Amino acid sequence: MRAIRQDEFGGPEVLRVAEVDRPVPGLAEVLVRVHATSVNPTDVWHRFSGGLVQRIVPLGWDVSGVVEAVGPGVTRFQPGDEVFGMPRHPLPAGAYAEYVTSPARHLVRKPVALTHTEAAALPLVAMTAWQALVEVAEVRPGQRVLIHAAAGGVGHVAVQIAKARGAYVIGTASAAKHEFLRTLGADEVIDYTAVDFAEAVTDVDVVVDAIGGEYGPRSLRTLRAGGIVVSLASPAEAQLAEIAAPQGKRAQFMAVEADLQGLREIAALVESGQLRAHVDTVLPLEDAAKAHELSASGRTVGKIVLTVA
The missing domain is CATH 3.40.50.720 (NAD(P)-binding Rossmann-like Domain)
Known part of the structure; x- marks a missing residue:
């Protein structure tokens, strides 16, 4: 699969498209075919210096997509379900990719009213x-x-x-x-x-x-x-x-943590019309470096989203 990777810390130019193995969902995990992800300041921080872990990690925590496969013990989803969420945070997730695995309880069903692009802008x-x-x-x-x-x-x-x-x-x-x-x-x-x-x-x-x-x-x-x-x-x-x-x-x-109940509350606010994400810029996955440049400029209103599929 295609994914964004880096070999060293530095500016947006260190980000590159790579071919890597598709992940396999483990116990209580699902494999999601990513339709969209988004850029957050923590992505820029980790790209530049490794964040608090001070090591290179696959970037991206926001995801909106479709469940491709489920691992052992998963009861909440089945292949074909549209989901969104914030896998694993603060641990690495690697959502700048065509596929990502996630604990099933770090995702909820995507509100019908949202496109994948809009949904990907919300979780983190x-x-x-x-x-x-x-x-x-x-x-x-x-x-x-x-x-x-x-x-x-x-x-x-x-x-x-x-x-x-x-x-x-x-x-x-x-x-x-x-x-x-x-x-x-x-x-x-x-x-x-x-x-x-x-x-x-x-x-x-x-x-x-x-x-x-x-x-x-x-x-x-x-x-x-x-x-x-x-x-x-x-x-x-x-x-x-x-x-x-x-x-x-x-x-x-405060550092944000993945949490099922909080994500359910967010989805409920969306469905009630009390919450929406403003998407400032939409770019393809391969333009992740450009997205990071825009994010660092401080001029963005709302979110920058990367579309994958």
């Missing part, structure tokens, strides 16, 4: 937003939620999930992306290039920060007592908790 970013907002921050109706990089992959999904939970949503983004955020339901938008969000926003209950660095300490200034910053940037942000505690506030670093 939606699971990240869901776990940050619902499982870590426990967002409740009426709370004020500040989402940084709100027009990005995680951000634009987090806006919709927070609204579905009944929150008042504030997003930071450049001015050109404000109208897009309003169409997703954002109640307030801030041009971070023109004003200091830490001066413009107060009494926030929850901050979702996918940027890191100075954004963490500055975000603490926007919180009311008891509020929380959920950091998605890197484990280095964990030290933010030490700064937050004396202020009567909280900070928590």
